[in-house]
Amino acid sequence: MSCKKEAVEVSLIKQPGHFPKPHYNFANFELNQAGIDLGKALFYDPILSFDNSISCASCHHQSAGFSDPGKSFSLGVDDSLSDRNSIGLVNLIWSPTFFWDGGVNHLELTGFAPINNVKEMKEDMNHIVDELYQDNDYRALFLRAFNEDTITAQRVLWSLAAYMATLISSESYYDRVYKGEASFNVEQDKGYKLFQRDCVSCHTEPLTSNYNFENNGLDEEFEDLGRAQITLNASDRGKFKVPTLRNITLTAPYMHDGRFNTLNEVIDHYSDGIKMSATLSNKLPEGFHYTPSEKKALIKFLETLVDPFFVQNPDFN
Amino acid sequence: MKIKNITLIVLLGGLSLTSCKKEGCTDEAATNYSEKAKKDDGSCVYEHNHDETGTLNIEVDYKWGMAGADFNMETTLEHPMTGDELEFSTFKYYISNFKLKNENGEWWSHPESYFLVDLSEGLDNPLKIEGVPVGNYTEMTYMLGVDSTRNVSGAQDGALSVSHGMFWSWSNGYIMLKAEGTSPDSGSGSFAFHLGGFQGEYNIVTEKNVLFSSEDLVIEEDKTSAVHLIANPARLWHGSPSVSETAMIHMPGEAAQTMAVNFYENIAFDRVENN
16 A cells, blocks of 8 residues: 555655666755645746846757757856756756766756856855855745755755656657657658667667767867866766656757757768767767658658657746 | 453564564664664764863864964965965865874774865964763874765765865866965966865865874863864965966866975874863
């Protein structure tokens, strides 16, 4: 016999039946709806930036799968530009590391990275805590979420993590097919077969990422060392985290530096643009040399990874 | 008959309510106290003598160089090996995971044992370890730095909060030692060493072991005893070059490790001061 209270808590994060077990386990704090609501308020509040000009949502738009559409790099405070492309926020509780280089090792610390980055929000956690404490509405929200109105950096980060944990996309057309509830048309199916042949060793189904770090042949020499900046290991030069492909048509431009504006350019790269270097992924040949109809089919398949329920979910905004 | 029926219903109601309450240890003084437990199930476990405790102060005395001159913030110090003139504005480091072994060979672990020492707030603020069970102790272990677990366990509170400026947001892990200041020998006029690294070959976390060989540490109820340690910040440059060559370290690696570990390994036990 199950306990009613626990059942309610579990349903706050709905675990899709066709997904693996999440990496993040909510062990550190008691997840409740008030904490999620507080995290959402913080996510959309520019109070988290140095001059109160930029919120998390400034560079993570729900309508674009929580990416920054059309921007290779995102605008931070003082008109500075971020070092890398804003990644879409989706299915984060399955990711063991965060950001393009995996430098952040825990969901609860993802919020701290842009806050502390001088090119992004450039804000001090103590200042945020002071500002929030002076705001009666926030004090009330913290009281509801943590049963005390004491505000700490830890609770700010926990709340942001609670909200971000809810950003789950599992209802794309692809998911329905994966679960056997629908089927692809001929062209989508042709694309899916190519995807399964050439892409799934990194873009593992159904999350469409294995969360490893790979050099996908963008450059012969690396302006951005990527993963090697974190590990200091030469064998990681030019490697970046394999991104999820969910909501992919909404998250352009593509790659860590937003160099490709369209999916056509991305497919062209994997077809005939792979550049050799010492750390190139051994899963990539010199190129897949797709025909025009194969390219078109791949894109038709990728379009099925867009989740309209996710980008329009009223709970997220 | 009617009354019996009512009793039965009440009993059933009571049973089903109980089944929906989490059981566990509800005594806050127990080591396995569960915040979520609503009903005590008799599982509480207690430390020995949990109600008879005293305090241990860790007092670190700071020296500068082999001649044993005093270390000071905000004054110019000449390094005995590199000859650099250094004036420290920041000197912060983590000490953690204090454990004590009593005369019966039993270990006591200080719970949530993390201290951020900040020398800009004064050189003689002892680290207060409260709730130490009364007894005679023969050995102490502690860590310089923050254990690897807490580097990968999400947002922390207290001494480990990210709000202290001692955590790398872009490449997660604690800045376990931060030394900053000015020097005419540095090209930029300043120096900044942010030292950390909790995994792999550049791990700097250093475990220390102290044997109270000449005199046991005695903890008595509601009294304070002290263990004195000696630290020498000049040791940061024992295996590292002048600030004219390296004035900044901002990530884990060989340079950070050399600097931190030379300082850590030199930290020595001085004496026990029983109340």
